[in-house]
Amino acid sequence: xxxxxxxxxxxxxxxxxxxxxxxxxxxxxxxxxxxxxxxxxxxxxxxxxxxxxxxxxxxxxxxxxxxxxxxxxxxxxxxxxxxxxxxxxxxxxxxxxxxxxxxxxxxxxxxxxxxxxxxxxxxxxxxxxxxxxxxxxxxxxxxxxxxxxxxxxxxxxxxxxxxxxxxxxxxxxxxxxxxxxxxxxxxxxxxxxxxxxxxxxxxxxxxxxxxxxxxxxxxxxxxxxxxxxxxxxxxxxxxxxxxxxxxxxxxxxxxxxxxxxxxxxxxxxxxxxxxxxxxxxxxxxxxxxxxxxxxxxxxxxxxxxxxxxxxxxxxxxxxxxxxxxxxxxxxxxxxxxxxxxxxxxxxxx
Amino acid sequence: xxxxxxxxxxxxxxxxxxxxxxxxxxxxxxxxxxxxxxxxxxxxxxxxxxxxxxxxxxxxxxxxxxxxxxxxxxxxxxx
Numbered sequence: 001x002x003x004x005x006x007x008x009x010x011x012x013x014x015x016x017x018x019x020x021x022x023x024x025x026x027x028x029x030x031x032x033x034x035x036x037x038x039x040x041x042x043x044x045x046x047x048x049x050x051x052x053x054x055x056x057x058x059x060x061x062x063x064x065x066x067x068x069x070x071x072x073x074x075x076x077x078x079x080x081x082x083x084x085x086x087x088x089x090x091x092x093x094x095x096x097x098x099x100x101x102x103x104x105x106x107x108x109x110x111x112x113x114x115x116x117x118x119x120x121x122x123x124x125x126x127x128x129x130x131x132x133x134x135x136x137x138x139x140x141x142x143x144x145x146x147x148x149x150x151x152x153x154x155x156x157x158x159x160x161x162x163x164x165x166x167x168x169x170x171x172x173x174x175x176x177x178x179x180x181x182x183x184x185x186x187x188x189x190x191x192x193x194x195x196x197x198x199x200x201x202x203x204x205x206x207x208x209x210x211x212x213x214x215x216x217x218x219x220x221x222x223x224x225x226x227x228x229x230x231x232x233x234x235x236x237x238x239x240x241x242x243x244x245x246x247x248x249x250x251x252x253x254x255x256x257x258x259x260x261x262x263x264x265x266x267x268x269x270x271x272x273x274x275x276x277x278x279x280x281x282x283x284x285x286x287x288x289x290x291x292x293x294x295x296x297x298x299x300x301x302x303x304x305x306x307x308x309x310x311x312x313x314x315x316x317x318x319x320x321x322x323x324x325x326x327x328x329x330x331x332x333x334x335x336x337x338x339x340x341x342x343x344x345x346x347x348x349x
Numbered sequence: 350x351x352x353x354x355x356x357x358x359x360x361x362x363x364x365x366x367x368x369x370x371x372x373x374x375x376x377x378x379x380x381x382x383x384x385x386x387x388x389x390x391x392x393x394x395x396x397x398x399x400x401x402x403x404x405x406x407x408x409x410x411x412x413x414x415x416x417x418x419x420x421x422x423x424x425x426x427x428x
Contacts, residue, residue, distance in 0.1 A: 059394045
């Protein structure tokens with residue numbers, strides 16, 4: 001083994017696999033700098049923004065910070081959100097997974113950032129908690145090779161949980177890491193990891209919950225692809241990300257879309273994004289705030305008004321007046337609210 | 350009960366949500382001197398558990414936490 005301090009950057013999502021990878025590296029005496037990347041597509045952030053609770057009534061927790069507490073290691077939260085990351089999302093070289101998830105490109109982007117830090121600050125290698133065969137898009141052998149190559153980390157990216165199933169990396173060949181103490185876990189079962197956690201005395205770790213990234217969410221993905229089809233230029237803004245994750249979405253037509261809030265918190269949120277959009281609200285009865293993007297024609301204005309009426313307290317009234325506001329101007333459309341959601345379900349995005 | 354120390358540094362993360370408030374206090378803490386007290390103001394309802402975990406991980410001292418309406422105020426002493 002090396003006769004100097006070995007230093008590595010560990011990417012810590014907060015899930016069990018990344019916790020174990022950190023524990024394994026520290027057990028080899030390696031100095032680990034734990035990094036968690038923030039992309040701006042975090043489901044947890046939106047849950048907090050909308051005041052949502054877990055089934056037990058508690059506020060959803062940040063797994064990476066909890067993992068840091070478990071490991072008694074500071075987790076550095078590195079902000080990757082911004083135009084460069086949004087461009088990865090809108091223009092993935094390796095395409096999308098089942099939804100709007102450009103997992104291979106996302107990993108290349110993150111690992112490139114980790115490489116930059118490694119090179120600038122003299123770390124020996126980067127490691128992750130990835131497990132061979134665990135995820136269909138990015139954790140197979142061939143995509144892993146692509147990710148290693150395109151991130152510039154080829155040979156310097158170690159996956160301690162599956163290392164014995166993969167080609168030895170440079171830190172293993174250089175004697176910085178003892179390959180014999182690495183593992184050969186593969187596949188989707190978590191039993192080997194749970195047994196290892198038990199052996200290492202790690203009792204607190206999150207249960208798998210389908211990931212914390214909106215890009216893997218089916219509804220978000222559908223809305224994202226719909227938005228991209230609507231735009232002349234394939235671009236995504238941060239406020240569009242927030243709106244894609246909020247409310248009920250309906251396609252009024254190719255050039256107009258309706259977003260209807262589901263509760264008081266979403267009402268307040270949508271009111272922050274009225275600039276350049278119509279804000280809709282029922283007059284004289286309580287109901288949701290809604291936004292219309294684009295330039296709806298008369299028929300679409302009536303359609304949107306009937307939907308907004310349906311979700312308010314006036315849904316059983318013969319007619320409800322819906323106020324349309326934009327840029328200081330206000331008009332009203334009086335409509336009969338839809339009597340059931342089934343009547344406009346086909347418009348849902 | 351001893352009086353709480355006056356904060357020398359302040360982070361106002363009102364209106365920002367996880368993980369941004371912790372990113373902001375971490376940035377200030379990196380520049381702070383040992384013993385300095387930092388006040389975090391936030392509206393994210395989950396910041397209490399985040400801050401507790403962050404303090405445990407960084408060994409910074411979590412002095413106090415209070416809610417005033419929807420606003421959360423916490424004091425942390427840099428180790």
